[in-house]
Amino acid sequence: MKKIINQPADIVTEMVSGLTRAYPDFIKRLDDTNVIVKTEQTSQVQLISGGGSGHEPSHAGFVGDGMLSAAVCGEVFTSPTPDQIYEASKAVNTGAGVFFIIKNYSGDVMNFDMAKDMAEMADIQVDFVIVDDDIAVENSTYTQGKRGVAGTVLVHKILGNLARSGASLVAIKKAAEVLVPEIHTIAVALSGATVPEVGRPGFELPEDEIEYGVGIHGEPGYRREKMLPSKDLAKELVDKLVLSFDGDTTSHYAILVNGMGATPLMEQFIFTNDVMDLLDDKGVKVAYSKVGNLMTSIDMAGISLTLLRLSNADWLEGLNADVKTIAWG
């Protein structure tokens, strides 16, 4: 598989360099790290996220006023190290503390937890939330419980707006604990992702098959079947998601249609149209929607659908608030 890279070992360093050189007005790299921070930190609780690389624009693409204060880029599909998360915390803290948004992978949870200890020893207040929005399966290759996937970006956005408005660390923690359980995601994969160091796809699907419930590192899903029209793929995901909210079709929802990396926007919009039809049929009101490549899996072809039940009016306001980042327009 052809990839536009130099040495595989330099991928993350060079990617972070390219990112920060392209957008010097509002992001910069912390020296000698793969940490990206806002150029200007305002006095607020600072949100920090991160994880393995390969999910671009997550998370560096969401660093900016109104979203993240820092993103920590691990190696490809590899958790960032505690010292880098700690460096990010030191760099952005302005006294009100830092709040970690962690996707639920065992390595990420462990390393962010160690970074929390390090930061607290340096008198930085830390709290965190673990995002586990992928309803496809319980427990996975790298996860206890459910995986954290594309819905994490909605957490960045909503908590980012809250943090910018001056909410305390306690208030953000409280909001996060109510918000995360209301975000449910499920994906369908058409192909596996190729980690550059490996050079072949993490899993192979026959030319006429798809797999439901695949994770963003190619973790197994729950069923393979023959390729179907978009509306049938949409039906599978919508039905599963609505069921996961106990069939609640009276609440208002936000939706996120997320491309996994190699799926054209054309297909993402066709799929969105089918999702809208299905939700209309069920009487579900969509109060907010977003479509695009926000949490990718390198070059995987596929799509995920996220439903966020809008049980708090602040959340819709948070989604709509203006921000200055690379990837949230």
Add this chain to the structure above:
Amino acid sequence: MKKIINQPADIVTEMVSGLTRAYPDFIKRLDDTNVIVKTEQTSQVQLISGGGSGHEPSHAGFVGDGMLSAAVCGEVFTSPTPDQIYEASKAVNTGAGVFFIIKNYSGDVMNFDMAKDMAEMADIQVDFVIVDDDIAVENSTYTQGKRGVAGTVLVHKILGNLARSGASLVAIKKAAEVLVPEIHTIAVALSGATVPEVGRPGFELPEDEIEYGVGIHGEPGYRREKMLPSKDLAKELVDKLVLSFDGDTTSHYAILVNGMGATPLMEQFIFTNDVMDLLDDKGVKVAYSKVGNLMTSIDMAGISLTLLRLSNADWLEGLNADVKTIAWG
């Protein structure tokens, strides 16, 4: 090749439906057309662009305050019809006239020209510019002269800001004629794009080869060779582009690194880093940069690089101005 679609014949209709249902706050579809317009037209010269579909987010993703007033979506890789362009013109004109931004393909030029005649018969003032930024080759499968590619998006942005500021049709035409020759683009392809109705790539590249200068519909480029590291690909494109400006390394430039659809952002940022290194080496100052999938070719893997020589201070201001669109954040 698996694609998330329903019937191939319905692709554009369903895509436009998905687009407009996802972002009802600022775009809508004109009834019975594949034309997307801003929900609110202010009193200004209205910019209209369009072309064949398959280049998403171009052009519908750039409809919004400060960029395009309307985008006309043709069938996949097929020029939009004159009547749809005319409908767009009628719908958005507020008396100050409409300005067409046309990529240089024979079909597009012909159909926009016919639409101009239709609009003028209805007393709508029309002017236009033809964008021909692809310096790779002269004349192509569907083109007399050079092709119009990713640099077109920079034209949307800069003229969009000018139009919003109240410039007249005459002033916009004059600005466009100075701007377009200062935008040069060149691409490298790693794979061909698959038009859904066709079901196989428009051209095939061996597993270890790339092709320089390929167009956004898979038109032939100028050379095939073995796959190279990112920095060598970057060198080929940067050298060609700087030479196309007669080796002018003293001016300031804006750059656009554009993914062709299936190329991960990770690779785009690594490539950007190499481009920045090469421009630094030459002493070229980059005053603005943008990276992402802005003018795609369905699921082609590859990248294009655009240099815009900033010979007018308004252009940088135009690039930096805030807008509300799907794809320009």
